[in-house]
Amino acid sequence: MELTVTLTDLMDAVDRESEFDDYGYFLDPATGATHFLWDGRADEVDDDAAFEALSERVDELIKLPDRSLTDLYARAEDFTALRVMDARQRARLARVCRKARRKRNIGFFLAEATALGLGDEQRAYWDECDEEFVRHWCANEGIAIEE
Structure with missing residues (x-):
């Protein structure tokens, strides 16, 4: 079964x-x-x-x-590159992504995404990533x- x-x-x-x-x-x-x-x-x-x-x-x-084994910084960078259409917001988030990775504090990115009004979109993107993670694990198992 x-x-x-x-x-x-x-x-x-x-x-x-x-x-x-x-x-x-x-x-x-x-x-x-x-x-x-x-x-x-x-x-x-x-x-x-x-x-x-x-x-x-x-x-x-x-x-x-x-x-948590997933790379949250890569998720932040991917979200910024793939989902943020406004060039100024994308550039601002890209800088914050580098800072977050350097300081090892994903909270910098999350706070900035929220401040830019992108919090809902960021959470939706990470939910998609989580679903892909779970589906991949199930397939492997x-x-x-x-x-």
Whole structure:
């Protein structure tokens, strides 16, 4: 049987994922559901029997990828080059992208995009990037996506 996941659920879980091996979101290959685990235990399960059953199967669960492994500075630069049509705004954001990368602080870019009135467009672009990231990971893992 092929493992199928819901794109929205998986994207939400990946959005909150961490780099720690025993903490964060995991995918249940039996159900396609995501679960938040902490120290190898399922924190979000309120039912004691369900909690114990899931905790006994923790080694079967698949750790979701850490989205922070993506290069946020490259995303900022790509957004600037591909989506900002106004030449002055593009030049201003390009300068801020260089500063953000140099200072290792993506907040400079995010604040400037918002100040220029491009915050909604920037978030939409990053959502597209996140979806591509999740789809690529699922394809590599042999996981089908339910739209």
